Amino acid sequence: MQSVIPRLTFLVFIFFTKALLIQSQTIHNNISYQVDSIIRLMTLEEKIGQMNQYSNDRKNTGPVINNLNHLEEIRKGRVGSMLNVTSVSRAKQYQEEAMKSRLRIPLIFGMDVVHGMKTTFPIPLAEASSFDLELMTKTAEVAAAEASAHGLHWTFAPMVDISRDARWGRVMEGAGEDTWYGCLVAKARVKGFQGKDYTDKRTILACAKHFAAYGAAIAGKDYAEADISENTLHQVYLPPFRAAIEAKVATFMSGFNDLNGIPATAHRPLMRDLLKGKWDFDGFVVSDWESVGELQNHRVAQNAKDAAKLASLAGCDMDMCSSSYISNLEHLVNTGDVDISIIDDAVKRILTKKFELGLFKDPFCYNNREAELKNEKINNRYRTLAREAGAKSIVLLKNNSVLPISDKVKNIALIGPLNTSKWDMLGNWVGMGKAEYVIPILDGLKASLPKSNITYIEGYDHKTNTTKELPYLSEFDIIIVTIGEKATESGEAKSKVDISIDQNQQSLVKKLKEDSGKPVIVLITGGRPLVFSAMEPYADAILMTWWLGVEAGNSISDVLTGQYNPSAKLPITFPKHSGQCPIYYNHKSTGRPWSADNQYTSRYIDEDVRPAYAFGYGLSYTTFEITTPVMSKKQYGYNENIRIKTLVKNTGKYKGKETVQLYLQDVVSSVTRPVIELCGFQQIELKPGEEKQIEFVLTNKDLGSFNLKNELITEPGIFKLFVGNSSDNLKQTEFELIE
Numbered sequence: 001m002q003s004v005i006p007r008l009t010f011l012v013f014i015f016f017t018k019a020l021l022i023q024s025q026t027i028h029n030n031i032s033y034q035v036d037s038i039i040r041l042m043t044l045e046e047k048i049g050q051m052n053q054y055s056n057d058r059k060n061t062g063p064v065i066n067n068l069n070h071l072e073e074i075r076k077g078r079v080g081s082m083l084n085v086t087s088v089s090r091a092k093q094y095q096e097e098a099m100k101s102r103l104r105i106p107l108i109f110g111m112d113v114v115h116g117m118k119t120t121f122p123i124p125l126a127e128a129s130s131f132d133l134e135l136m137t138k139t140a141e142v143a144a145a146e147a148s149a150h151g152l153h154w155t156f157a158p159m160v161d162i163s164r165d166a167r168w169g170r171v172m173e174g175a176g177e178d179t180w181y182g183c184l185v186a187k188a189r190v191k192g193f194q195g196k197d198y199t200d201k202r203t204i205l206a207c208a209k210h211f212a213a214y215g216a217a218i219a220g221k222d223y224a225e226a227d228i229s230e231n232t233l234h235q236v237y238l239p240p241f242r243a244a245i246e247a248k249v250a251t252f253m254s255g256f257n258d259l260n261g262i263p264a265t266a267h268r269p270l271m272r273d274l275l276k277g278k279w280d281f282d283g284f285v286v287s288d289w290e291s292v293g294e295l296q297n298h299r300v301a302q303n304a305k306d307a308a309k310l311a312s313l314a315g316c317d318m319d320m321c322s323s324s325y326i327s328n329l330e331h332l333v334n335t336g337d338v339d340i341s342i343i344d345d346a347v348k349r350i351l352t353k354k355f356e357l358g359l360f361k362d363p364f365c366y367n368n369r370e371a372e373l374k375n376e377k378i379n380n381r382y383r384t385l386a387r388e389a390g391a392k393s394i395v396l397l398k399n400n401s402v403l404p405i406s407d408k409v410k411n412i413a414l415i416g417p418l419n420t421s422k423w424d425m426l427g428n429w430v431g432m433g434k435a436e437y438v439i440p441i442l443d444g445l446k447a448s449l450p451k452s453n454i455t456y457i458e459g460y461d462h463k464t465n466t467t468k469e470l471p472y473l474s475e476f477d478i479i480i481v482t483i484g485e486k487a488t489e490s491g492e493a494k495s496k497v498d499i500s501i502d503q504n505q506q507s508l509v510k511k512l513k514e515d516s517g518k519p520v521i522v523l524i525t526g527g528r529p530l531v532f533s534a535m536e537p538y539a540d541a542i543l544m545t546w547w548l549g550v551e552a553g554n555s556i557s558d559v560l561t562g563q564y565n566p567s568a569k570l571p572i573t574f575p576k577h578s579g580q581c582p583i584y585y586n587h588k589s590t591g592r593p594w595s596a597d598n599q600y601t602s603r604y605i606d607e608d609v610r611p612a613y614a615f616g617y618g619l620s621y622t623t624f625e626i627t628t629p630v631m632s633k634k635q636y637g638y639n640e641n642i643r644i645k646t647l648v649k650n651t652g653k654y655k656g657k658e659t660v661q662l663y664l665q666d667v668v669s670s671v672t673r674p675v676i677e678l679c680g681f682q683q684i685e686l687k688p689g690e691e692k693q694i695e696f697v698l699t700n701k702d703l704g705s706f707n708l709k710n711e712l713i714t715e716p717g718i719f720k721l722f723v724g725n726s727s728d729n730l731k732q733t734e735f736e737l738i739e
């Protein structure tokens with residue numbers, strides 16, 4: 001009898017699982033059938049209309065807007081989607097026009113909701129520092145809830161481009177330099193935006209962008225070509241896109257960039273063969289802003305007609321803003337240059353998403369939450385989440401025991417205009433965020449230290465980049481100075497040749513230390529790794545505070561006062577000098593690996609080869625000891641789980657959280673591999689004196705890498721494994737993988 005019950009339960013489970021599968025299959029078939037029936041009714045012009053996207057002329061996120069009458073174009077069925085429509089009333093107006101078109105096909109509305117819609121959260125690179133995937137899902141969920149209330153169906157996020165070069169301003173928008181971690185972040189954020197399925201009207205479609213290798217822009221210059229090996233493409237840049245598909249991302253965006261001789265928007269092997277072929281992606285691909293028309297500037301197309309042909313054949317389903325499709329595809333089909341099956345496939349993909357969103361049933365189903373928008377305030381729950389996200393994103397880079405600040409500290413000088421700036425805390429890509437929603441640093445600090453005298457001193461003029469007169473500083477017990485980038489200094493089209501913090505800002509830190517002799521705490525704002533070697537020796541503590549969004553002031557104060565013990569780790573390397581860029585921890589060994597005392601090794605003669613702060617680095621107010629990892633066996637077969645254990649102990653005075661990182665090295669491989677590769681991490685919270693054992697489990701798949709045929713394989717042999725709290729602070733063990 002005992003064994004019958006579990007069996008019965010098992011049978012019932014199988015029955016329901018099958019029933020659910022059949023049900024979802026039926027829904028899918030049903031949509032497919034309905035989409036096909038609509039396509040049969042459509043004229044060629046109407047089909048191409050679905051592949052056309054315009055931007056609302058009231059908001060611009062690209063260079064040129066055409067002067068067509070959008071409402072009229074929509075009424076004629078010549079538009080499938082609008083971007084940058086930010087109000088429900090405007091969205092309704094457009095949708096009403098679509099309902100006047102012959103087949104009443106609804107529009108889909110998209111926008112860049114990158115790190116929040118109304119509630120601005122930390123920029124993605126900052127959030128990636130938290131190594132808290134659940135948190136990233138939660139903030140994306142809120143962004144989706146707010147965006148959908150504004151009548152939006154679709155965000156152009158997450159950006160899953162791996163970025164190894166901090167000169168590229170868009171590093172702020174991604175998860176940093178590591179591919180393995182980038183895959184996890186991609187999944188977490190897609191899950192947050194899209195929820196379980198699109199029938200939930202508080203979720204929106206996500207978009208994995210920019211396909212592909214946009215982040216490999218030569219010399220870190222935005223829009224520049226990516227000239228990388230096939231192996232690097234597969235190993236480093238493509239996996240996060242694949243991961244987004246595993247998380248069922250609805251759409252992709254093609255990149256602006258040229259990839260190894262073919263512009264990404266015309267890249268047939270990439271979109272048609274790999275994405276839609278081998279990877280079986282069933283969503284649709286939108287171009288980047290005018291990237292179809294820009295094929296002419298790449299000089300692979302002589303005119304807009306050529307451009308439309310190349311992009312559509314390559315697999316780009318929707319033309320964002322260049323009008324190349326709507327002006328030329330009809331002719332191209334009529335002349336036989338583009339087969340109608342290409343058009344039908346694109347339209348089917350786009351209409352399927354509109355069906356799945358429920359827009360055919362009710363085109364206005366995302367337009368009935370205006371009441372939520374009437375409240376001018378940020379929802380308290382969202383604020384709490386933003387505060388938590390901010391605190392978890394702050395990386396403690398240096399601490400000569402001056403932090404946390406005790407509430408007994410009497411006189412604090414808070415120096416620098418960034419301390420009162422609201423706008424600069426939002427960072428780039430702010431959605432519908434407003435400066436007035438922001439808690440600036442000064443307000444946050446005053447609220448957390450009510451018993452201290454906090455004196456704000458401007459000290460610096462951002463417009464002229466010069467220091468201002470300072471008062472007598474010795475009367476202060478502690479000096480906090482905020483330097484770094486303003487919100488306009490990282491993001492799209494914000495590449496820099498020099499990522500150093502302005503020398504006058506750095507001199508200010510030196511002057512503060514020399515004049516006061518008091519502890520100087522430096523807060524650094526910014527959207528990318530910055531270089532600040534000149535001021536570093538004069539700082540007693542340094543916190544990388546990025547751009548943290550609406551709760552910036554509170555999150556920073558939580559960390560300064562120890563209300564939150566910092567736990568973040570750098571997801572991207574901070575160089576010592578701009579000339580080190582691109583710099584990343586997982587570089588190859590080279591034939592002459594760097595050695596401090598051998599000049600004929602891979603190094604510079606005018607600067608250290610090592611970074612200022614390594615990938616995975618980040619301090620806490622407490623200290624942790626992580627023991628040398630142990631394995632129960634020295635050899636593992638391909639089908640065995642590989643178990644690695646280590647003991648983590650809190651050896652300091654405060655309760656704290658450590659992110660224990662696991663890296664591997666394939667000692668000998670047929671294709672060269674990085675010196676080390678992140679393959680696991682775990683966060684563990686411990687009280688002072690407490691210790692816990694943690695275990696990592698790997699399978700042979702986790703050890704694999706791409707061969708020259710672009711196949712993911714795992715070769716037998718010795719693997720080294722490293723455990724520690726930063727990519728440059730590791731203890732090692734090794735084992736052999738045997739066939």
Ligand code: NOJ
Pocket residue numbers: 061062112156209288289492
């Ligand atoms: C250009 C950017 O590259 C892309 O990421 C963004 O989604 C579009 N503009 C639309 O704003």
